Amino acid sequence: MSASVQSLVSQPYKYGFTTDIEADVIPRGLSEDVVRLISAKKNEPEFMLEFRLKAYRKWLTMAEPVWPNVSYPPIDYQNIIYYSAPKVKEKKGSLDEVDPTLLETFEKLGIPLSEQKRLANVAVDAIFDSVSVATTFKEKLAEVGVIFCSISEAIHEHPDLVEKYLGSVVPIGDNYFAALNSAVFSDGSFVYIPKDTVCPMDLSTYFRINNGDSGQFERTLIVAESSSSVTYLEGCTAPMYDSNQLHAAIVELVALDDATINYSTVQNWYAGDENGKGGIYNFVTKRGLCAGKRSKISWTQVETGSAITWKYPSCVLVGEGSVGEFYSVALTNNLQQADTGTKMVHVGKNTKSTIVSKGISAAKSKNSYRGLVKIGPKADGARNYSQCDSMLIGDTSSANTFPYIQVQNSTAQVEHEASTSKIGEDQLFYFAQRGISPEDAVSMIISGFCRDVFNKLPMEFAAEADKLLALKLENSVG
Amino acid sequence: MANSSDLNAILAMPTTASLTEQRDAYLKTLIATAKAAVPTDLALADLRTRAAALLKEETFPSTRQEDWRFTDLSALLSVNFAAAEASTVAESAIDPLRLPETTGAQIVVVNGVFNAELSQLEQLPEGATVGSLRQLSQNADLMTKLQTRLGQASGSHEVFTALNTVGFQDAVVIYLPRNGVIDTPVQILYIHQGQDTLAQPRCLVVAETSSALTLVEDFWSTGDEVRLTNAVTEIWLEANAQFTHSRIQREGAGTYHIGKTVITQARDSQYIGTAVDFGAKLARHNWETYQTGEQTTTKLYGLGAITNAQHADTHSLVALIHPYGTVEQQHKSIVDGKAHSVFNGRVVVAQKAQQTSASQLNRNLLLSDKARVDTKPQLEIVADDVKCAHGATVSQLQADEIFYLQSRGIRAAQAQRLLIYAFAMEMLERIPLESLRSTLAERITQWT
DSSP: OHHHHHHHHTSSSTTOOOOOOOEEEOOSSOOHHHHHHHHHHTTOOHHHHHHHHHHHHHHHTOOOOOOSSOOOOOOOGGGSBOOEEEOOSSOOSSGGGSOHHHHHHHHHTTOOOSGGGOOSSEEEEEEETTEEEEESSHHHHHHTTOEEEEHHHHHHHOHHHHHHHTTTSSOTTSSHHHHHHHHHOOBOEEEEEOTTOBOSSEEEEEEEOOOSSBOBOBEEEEEEOTTOEEEEEEEEEOOOOSSEEEEOOEEEEEEOTTOEEEEEEEEOOOOOOTTOOSEEEEEEEEEEEEOSTTOEEEEEEEEOOOSEEEEOOEEEEOSTTOEEEEEEEEEEOTTOEEEEOOEEEEOSTTOEEEEEEEEEEETTOEEEEEEEEEEOTTOTTOEEEEEEEEEEESTTOEEEEEEEEEEOOTTOEEEEEEEEEEOOHHHHHHHHHTTOOHHHHHHHHHHHHTHHHHTTSOHHHHHHHHHHHHHHTTTOOO | OOOHHHHHHHHTOOSHHHHHHHHHHHHHHHHHHHHHTOOGGGOOHHHHHHHHHHHHHOOOOOTTSGGGTTOOOGGGGGOOOEEOOOOOOOHHHHGGGSOGGGTTOEEEEETTEEOTTTOBOTTOOTTOEEEEHHHHTTOHHHHHHHHTTTTOSTTOOSHHHHHHHHHOOOOEEEEEOTTOBOOSOEEEEEEEOSSSEEEOOEEEEEEOTTOEEEEEEEEEESSSOOEEEEEEEEEEEOTTOEEEEEEEEEOOTTEEEEEEEEEEEOTTOEEEEEEEEOOOSEEEEEEEEEESSSSOEEEEEEEEEEOTTOEEEEEEEEEEOSTTOEEEEEEEEEEOTTOEEEEEEEEEEOTTOTTOEEEEEEEEEEOSTTOEEEEEEEEEEOOSSOEEEEEEEEEOOOHHHHHHHHTTTOOHHHHHHHHHHHHHHHHHTTOOOHHHHHHHHHHHHTOO
């Protein structure tokens, strides 16, 4: 472990390069015209333009939330580029026609897009700045009826599905950033799993912000029909810039009767340097709707990047006997700030939810768990178990928990427990006795601390996440 | 004070802007009412001016504020409160409330004003000063000692606390000199009587180095009329002071009770507090402890038992800024009928507060489908060498526990009462006065 850690130290954020590629960029700023322009550029049907304009008008009436336990200078929404896309000459028929610079970029990120090179059995949708550049294994998935494509494509090819589900889980006026996203979102992934289908391979989207002045507003929509199941992975990186970039995404999941959606994220946006300069503002709304009976939505997230994270993947448990899960590791270092957690809203009978959150804060960072468990008056027999543990490394970081529990049904059973601790001298001494260096001891203790969550990640991701944490914490102990 | 037609005119406009205006106007009215009630011999000009200035920046709480999110005070807006006046109550009415253990150390406060006839203070040791601030205000020596304490605690920047400071008509003063120990527990009985009245009881406890005291504060009102009680108790514990506190709130079903208890703890001091909320239509207790030195011990035990349309809200704060502190908190609520229980327990551990150990547990028993619980155990930690844990549970009585008792021949209803009793007693047992404990336990036994 030590050797690999050492080798990685030399480049603390290895995804910090920029790709020099000609981009189709619209002028800075946001107005109704910009919204129309984005819609026109994407050649969207009428209903989409209406959707965007409604959201934009709603956004104008809303105020930026101030309740998160984070602080940042005011964002100038007129100084952001709302649409940036790598320039294309014509519509691409196959992967061979994708700009080789782009392919190289993703190659560098460890995401080979050419299918013959791809060893793992995972289909990938790669999103560069605002647009989807390629989606792999599309045909193979189509054989079983699974639709996996960029959301722009879906708007053209499956408008009925998009119109039915878009905004059904996260309404346009849900919150400030959701309204902004609904107005200007440029691309994202769309997944549709038909009835009685187990998706034959894991699906994945890889997000990359390249342009230094653009915001990224992507939108993901996953619909799982009755008795279907899918595992979805999401990864993100961005180059190192001195300025802050805004990333305001929306993810909507819909699970019908007996459907299962597993959604995993490894978020590694650029976090800024040790003085807090630069980095991504990650203001994301993620929500899953367990609409059907016995449906299940499981969120797993490993949050290591971003200057500021503001994110609460949630489950609305409407279907009888539906299940929501949230497993999270959030690591903050240097001057990073994270205010993250989940919302479990129990509406239907016998709904169950589990929350396991592990927060690690080092250096001068701020790490907050904010969660809501709400049991509605009709949710007879609802059950929730929450556990949130924090680990503090160094005495200048802070760990906070804000768990809201709201119960309106007497048959519900809700448990919440939380603890805060540090890596003890005695633990390190124990390791030292056995000839294990403090550095290795710390990474072992941390990976043990996060075990409950990593176990929920797909295998490749788990190994990656372990390495990522060790790397991120380099030099913060001792 | 605004007359009722003004108020009706305001009520007719439901827009957000006018609601804010209405709240501001209402707060102004309350401040004016409070100010007008200040007796001339207790001017305390500096203190009251400062509080009035604070109030200028405040608004009347609305559910849009995080601190008042689950406690809606808008029902107050339709009541024109008049300041409660000094009064007396029949001896026979309060006799049952007198605790035998506190004989000779009982203070009776009616409508926020010390009542000398009903109070009995013969059991107090020499050196200790217990009495009314109005009467003691001639004692220049004592007043100098109190000056740095009265209204000076952290956390006084809060709308109702400032309102009390602006308008309290009298205050109970308990001053314990160095090494002063009052063996007899002291009981303060706060009685509120009147209709549509605002009473603002105030209490100031100063316990000098190595002193010790057990205090019972008992809030009670005659009848179920609509009233607003706005109480503030400030407790100053100097080094190594030992203080045991019971705060019992059993006001009438029409009372809005807003209370603040703020404890400032110097090094090595110990505070053990038990707060019981049984009464009032709506009760809010802000329970705050601050540290001025290391190695303090703070134990907070709370019990709420409410039913019908009652509302009980406890907001506690333990702020640790020095090392080696110990905090233990348990808060339990029994919620029946259409009642609504709110708990917000905040523990803040600053960077300097290394080697702190803090535990907090909130347990809620929901006995009816219309009842509601909102809880938020909140930890904010910067120090790394600490042990902090918190937990919260909400559930009904466990079916298997009832079954266990039934299998031993105990009827279901009886089994249920037994379990509720056990749930409550864990908190009530912390009260050191046997007679008070059994009176309160009685109330739980009768729970159906």
